[in-house]
Amino acid sequence: MDVLELARWQFGITTVVHFFFVPFTISMAFLVAIMQTIWMRATPPRSTRWLRLTRFFGKLLLINLAVGVVTGLVQEFQFGMNWSDFSRFVGDVFGAPLAMEALLAFYLESVFVGVWIFGWGRIPPKVHLATIWVTAVGTLLSAYFILAANSFMQNPVGYEIDEATGRAEMTDIWAILTNKVLLITFPHTIFAALMVGGAVVGAVSMWHLVRGARQPELAEPDASSDAGAFRTSLRIGAVAVLIGGVGVAVTGDTQGKVMTEVQPMKMAAAEALYESQQPAPFSLLTIGTLDGREPVYQLEVPQLLSFLATGSFDAEVEGINDLQEQYTEQYGDGEYAPNIPVTYWTFRMMITAGGLAAAVALWLLWSTRRGRAPTSRWALWAAAALPVLPLAANAFGWIFTEMGRQPWLVFGLLRTGAGVSPGVGAGTVAASLAAFTVLYAGLCWLWVWLLLKHARPGLPDVSAEARWGERGGSDDASGGAGRADDADDADADRPLTFAY
Template sequence: MEALDLARWQFGITTVYHFIFVPLTIGLSLLVAIMQTIAVRAKDPVKADSWTRITKFFGSMLIVNFGIGIATGIVQEFQFGLNWSEYSRFMGDIFGAPLALEGLAAFFMESTFLGLWIFGWNRLPKGLHLLTIWMVALGTTLSAYFIIAANSFMQHPVAAVFNPETGRAELDPSQGGIFALLTNVTTLAAFPHVIAGAWLVAGCFVTGIAAWHMVKNHKRAEDQALTSEDQAAAAHLAKNVWRPATRFGVLVMVLSAVGLFASGDFQGKLMFEQQPMKMASAEALCHTETGANFSILSVAGPRAFSQDCADISHIIEVPYVTSILATNDPNATLKGVTELNAEYKEKYGATAVDASGKTVEVDYRPNLFVTYWSFRLMIGFAIFCGILAVWAFWITRGKGKNARTSGSTWFARFAILAIPMPFLANAFGWIFTEMGRQPWIVAPSPDGDPLVRLLTMQGVSGHEGWQVIVSLVVFTLLYGVLAVVWYYLMHKQAVKDIKAPRSHLAKESAAPAELDTPTISFGY
């Protein structure tokens, strides 16, 4: 394999690995802030105690996830100056601006306030302590925005011009400069979709773990081998701690699903305009069609991993849906991969000079197999969350004294099974976004400076293949070790049940001081 292929593999591995932690941190920081807000505002001391315990339980996992996310994120960004130095040289004046803002404004904010939140329990006033976790949630959201702004420039360059004297792309103040960069329409479309995806991850995470504990405590409450006090404590945990947490996660999943649908529809229509090749590849639309169908299932021949459309056969299709998704017009004409490839060769050239100075032929078609299936796996894995939300909502129905908990083993197993599914959906969403943009590392903008563009083969550093192999192997092994550590810490915290307070049978008039609220656990 050439250095280019190895560099792409390394960036892909480190990015997908890093993005395991990102959506959970973004979503869980907001959910923990809401949990603590419910606890602080609750007038019922038993309710306040329950939500405080829930806050600290999931807050402990937020801390572990945040820590490992920092380590993997730093490695990801360093690659721009190591394996992709030509890209950094050409686009660094623009691409570096949102990354700098992410580090200086967002990352320091979330790190500082997370420290205050961790050590501020019983030291800071309740209102001020609550503010710290909300600042963490704001910081993670801002961090996501700046990163999306940087990535969106690669998808759709704005406010940039090519300077022939320096041979670099530069921000153009006459086109809005940094403000235009941060308000790129692609950013405004992608950001709510990414945030909604993070909420889905966190909502499914909370629901899955809480549901498992609810079932476990429901069974303990019915276990005649236990003392009456232990049975009562388990019943209290199942009904007053884990059931509310389960339903809270369900509500988050429902809201995130609405956000994903709305933002995904807008983003898809925009992508058909800005990167028609990506969307044509996502549908395996090989030739221009009027009233294009949506492919649910397609199969490919021996050359499935190539860009060749000749091997693809559509098995199950829904009439006109792709045209509707693209333009809201069922009879709209959409260009196919073959025609777009010919058009791009005429517009941008059939050959290009790579980073080593060689002239090579250019094929503007991405890998159809990866693009097609990553788009469908993104949607398919998210469906598990929908099933969990409906099942959890039904199984915990009722209010007040009629509020139900469940001892269903099958429900508990499915709840655990569903937890990794939105992580995979997010990962495949990014694989689709980045692989579908190939062969561009910065795709040309239909309405911008035509010279502000860069092929992936032009952005790589001039390393020897063996050098990239060494770093690829080292990082992969290191990340494997970190994955084991992360799983151990998260699993250790997740299976640790919350202890019922001594006053779990207390009346509503009980004073808050009577409730035995534990301190936060760091998980290590």
């Protein structure tokens, strides 16, 4: 492989792996914030259940956040290592939202999550609650600014080309932050993230419920028992997955129409629509020729693609071959269709994985109705599969988004081959690709191992902190926190650490 292919593989691998952690962090931060808010408002013994859940899932959030930060550091370094010509061309535009993310959003996350970790029993309870909410809001801001940069690559706005330097220069930051692609991609991404966090909460809770049902001594029905708490969290997780699934479907429909407007080739490739049709059918299955230029066999739903692409069942949708001719005339000779099998199948795998996750979540709600506790082997399989499905859907969605934009780095402005670093050899990129692949594989193993290690023991004992929260209804830090002279309250001063 040449430098371009190696650089693309490296960025693709590191980006997909990093995005395992992003939706987990966004959604889990909000779910933990909601649990802590309910704890602050609930009364004993019910409040104990919510505090235990807050501490338990808060620990999983911190594990994910720590590993996610490490994997994210590599992303921006690659713009200088392997994609320096891209950085030179759009740095003035692309760098602005990334700087906002680092200086504003990431600052909020890192500072306030630290206060949340070490603030248990040390600061007023209401102030402590505010820190996890600020952390959650910070994750949303991070997502927004990063998606603003990516949306510029999909639909460049708010810039002009400097004829003297040949570079894109920003002229309107507001246009970049209100890009039509961004305004629909952001909610779509957040709803997809909600499915991930809900799936993790639901899966862990289901595993503990099955374990408790098989060991009756673990399944006492009182409000503070593990069984009662995990039944509550399971239903919260399942509802979050379903809400996220509905949101993804609604925003995805709008996103498809925007995509058809700004990148019609991506929509045609997603459906393997080779020739323009009016009305256009939706392809359930298409098998094409080896060169990807013509279909051999198609299984279709009449008129559905016209509606998905435009909102009208009778509208015309442009096909791959017609768009190739238009782009050749507009941009010059070249291949302007992306890899059709990749875009076609990742689009369908994204939808299938997301739909299966919603179906499993619905089954979890049904299986735990009216106080039931599942005991079957199917429940364990469902618990194992549930977190994987929305993670896979997110990964397939990003592969489709980025591969469907090819051969452009910035659509209509900069081709992918023109963005690679000119002074970097194939051997250098191959070495870094191998190193990052091994490193990321190790980090993924560590991530899963830590999550499993800290999920297995169950809910922590938080009796001291429960008293802190109850007494801390006044915002008196000294009155709300346990002191060292009270032996029973010693744990209230301990931060939320992995050793807790």
